[in-house]
Amino acid sequence: MLIINLIGLGLIVLIIWWFWVYKPQSTQVSDEQGDNSEITVVVKDGVYQPARISLPENKAFKIKFIRKDASPCAASVLFPDLEISADLPINAEFTLQLPALKKGEYAFHCQMKMYSGTVVVK
Ligand SMILES: [Cu+2]
Incomplete structure (x- = not known):
């Protein structure tokens, strides 16, 4: 009984951490990088790294995704x-x-929105 309670408590802590405490890393792309800047995003362990990408306005850019999660959840990005x-x-x-x-x-996410990220254009 105690073990089940502990597992439940652990899950609650994990959920709180996931939704409220955890802050995704962010990457900034500066103006000096010219057109077609490239940002690398690693798809792993349920998060895009970085999940928040800052970009200057009116500049085309590329995102290089490296998917390390084999689950079908990570298979597509929208x-x-x-x-x-x-x-x-x-x-x-x-x-x-x-x-x-x-x-x-501009939000981006996987099919089921478990993975999610944002492109912030300033
Ligand atoms: Cu998913």
Whole structure:
């Protein structure tokens, strides 16, 4: 009985950590990098690393996804606002070309939204 309670408590702590405490790493791409900057995003352990990408306005860029999670959950990435989606190969690089964007936040996520990230255009 005690063990079950401890497992339950552990799960609660994990859920709290996941949703409220954990802050994804962020990457900044500076203006000086010119057109077609490339950002590498690793798809692993339920998170995009980095999950928050900051970019300057009106600059086309590429995201190089490296998927290390074999689960089907990680297989696709969608940018609903941009109507872009792609299938990611396992343990390989996949480069996605994105258009120049206006200021705003553009979410991206896997099919089931377990993996999620944001492109922030400033
Ligand atoms: Cu998923």
